[in-house]
Amino acid sequence: xxxxxxxxxxxxxxxxxxxxxxxxxxxxxxxxxxxxxxxxxxxxxxxxxxxxxxxxxxxxxxxxxxxxxxxxxxxxxxxxxxxxxxxxxxxxxxxxxxxxxxxxxxxxxxxxxxxxxxxxxxxxxxxxxxxxxxxxxxxxxxxxxxxxxxxxxxxxxxxxxxxxxxxxxxxxxxxxxxxxxxxxxxxxxxxxxxxxxxxxxxxxxxxxxxxxxxxxxxxxxxxxxxxxxxxxxxxxxxxxxxxxxxxxxxxxxxxxxxxxxxxxxxxxxxxxxxxxxxxxxxxxxxxxxxxxxxxxxxxxxxxxxxxxxxxxxxxxxxxxxxxxxxxxx
Ligand code: SAM
Numbered sequence: 001x002x003x004x005x006x007x008x009x010x011x012x013x014x015x016x017x018x019x020x021x022x023x024x025x026x027x028x029x030x031x032x033x034x035x036x037x038x039x040x041x042x043x044x045x046x047x048x049x050x051x052x053x054x055x056x057x058x059x060x061x062x063x064x065x066x067x068x069x070x071x072x073x074x075x076x077x078x079x080x081x082x083x084x085x086x087x088x089x090x091x092x093x094x095x096x097x098x099x100x101x102x103x104x105x106x107x108x109x110x111x112x113x114x115x116x117x118x119x120x121x122x123x124x125x126x127x128x129x130x131x132x133x134x135x136x137x138x139x140x141x142x143x144x145x146x147x148x149x150x151x152x153x154x155x156x157x158x159x160x161x162x163x164x165x166x167x168x169x170x171x172x173x174x175x176x177x178x179x180x181x182x183x184x185x186x187x188x189x190x191x192x193x194x195x196x197x198x199x200x201x202x203x204x205x206x207x208x209x210x211x212x213x214x215x216x217x218x219x220x221x222x223x224x225x226x227x228x229x230x231x232x233x234x235x236x237x238x239x240x241x242x243x244x245x246x247x248x249x250x251x252x253x254x255x256x257x258x259x260x261x262x263x264x265x266x267x268x269x270x271x272x273x274x275x276x277x278x279x280x281x282x283x284x285x286x287x288x289x290x291x292x293x294x295x296x297x298x299x300x301x302x303x304x305x306x307x308x309x310x311x312x313x314x315x316x317x318x319x320x321x322x323x324x325x326x327x328x329x
Contacts, residue, residue: 002059004269004303012227012258013060015048016328017076018068019263023097024133025121027159029193029323031133043265043280045079049086051261051279054293056088060259064117066095066328068263077107084111095119095157095329098143099136105146115153118144121161122168123175131164148179155182155243162202169208170215176240184230184243193323205231205246212242227257253306262326267296269303270310271327276302 002010024031043051052063063083070076083092091114098118101108108116120140122128128137147154158165158172172183185208187201212233213219222234222241229252230243246252250272260268265280277299282292304310 002300005301006303006305008255008303009059009227009257010259010300011060012062012064013052013055014064014066014258014260014328015052016066016068016261016263016326017048017070017079018042018073019323019326020072021067021069021097021325022072022099022134023069023136025131025159026133027131027161027188027192029325034193034323034325037264041264043261043263045075045082047265047280047283048079048261049082050283051265051292052083052089053086054289055296056086058293058296061088061090062093063089063091064093064095064328068325068328069097069099070094071096071100071104077104080108080113081111084113091115093117096143097132097136098140099134100139102139102142102146105143105150105152109150109152113152115155116147117155117157118147119158120144120156120172121158122165123171124168127165127168131161144181148181155184157184157186157245159186159188160203160208161188166203166211169211173212173216173235173242176235176238176242179240181240182232182243183240184245186245187248189248189324190321191324191327192321193325201248204249205244205251208244227255228252250307259300260328262328264326267299268327269299270307272307272314273304273310274314274322 004010019034019037024033065080080092083089093115094113095117121131125137129135144154156172158168160166169185175181176183187204216235219233219235222232224232230245233242235242260271261279262268265278266275267277267279269276277295282295304313
């Protein structure tokens with residue numbers, strides 16, 4: 001079992017396959033988009049597969065494919081298929097905005113994608129446009145329907161934003177009455193590609209919970225699965241569950257089992273660090289598998305204790321502000 005210097009198990013990789021996205025969520029990137037990476041700055045599928053295989057040999061048993069928007073990268077389905085065949089890899093999961101996903105759901109089912117996290121901040125078409133700058137709510141809802149139709153485990157992730165979607169908390173929870181989905185509310189983080197609008201967190205996990213509790217006084221705490229980043233709840237009589245992710249308050253670092261690789265091959269051993277090793281550069285410099293494994297292990301043994309320490313250790317001392325699209329959420 002792969003362990004870090006604080007005795008924490010590492011078994012979960014989040015791999016961002018592109019920085020490009022077909023939405024422009026204001027909390028993630030500027031409306032004009034980012035300075036997109038060129039193709040040669042991106043890891044190739046062969047490089048991604050090589051590093052995934054190595055990490056699986058080292059102890060990773062779950063890989064989440066994210067982005068940017070994973071489905072905007074050409075040939076992503078072929079890559080998902082090869083990952084799904086990787087011996088020793090227990091779960092392949094995906095985080096998507098759902099804009100292009102609906103027609104691909106039957107194939108996702110066929111290749112045994114374990115679960116899909118669908119980002120959905122609002123059920124209101126006007127608010128969706130105001131948040132994402134694109135009129136794509138119907139496409140996202142179609143993806144949700146397809147995922148349920150094909151019986152793929154779905155989590156809906158909603159970032160809670162003052163003045164933008166706090167009226168959606170209760171309607172989103174209402175979905176769990178009839179649908180077997182988990183709706184998770186996420187504290188907004190400063191990863192917005194510019195650092196401008198983020199001032200302080202208006203909706204922390206406590207305020208989110210109190211608001212839900214007012215509407216559903218009989219909401220019950222349920223056990224959190226191992227390594228869960230969410231505090232999980234159930235409303236009696238509902239088919240689905242509710243979760244709250246204290247992403248900014250960072251209260252789950254003590255059991256963090258995840259590492260990240262960005263589209264340009266940067267390994268992050270904490271969401272809040274600024275990258276500890278570039279695996280793409282190492283592979284392109286001709287490092288062999290054993291040497292790459294040693295470099296990875298070395299990075300795992302220097303992991304920050306928590307997100308606060310990782311943020312303090314960043315080379316660039318400014319508060320974090322890069323886009324989540326370059327990290328993968
Ligand atoms: N495009 C895919 C999607 O929308 O799910 C995957 C990548 S997206 C960067 C992953 C997740 O990060 C989304 O659920 C998004 O809402 C979340 N995210 C992006 N910026 C964020 C921020 N500043 N604070 C909290 N969550 C954020």
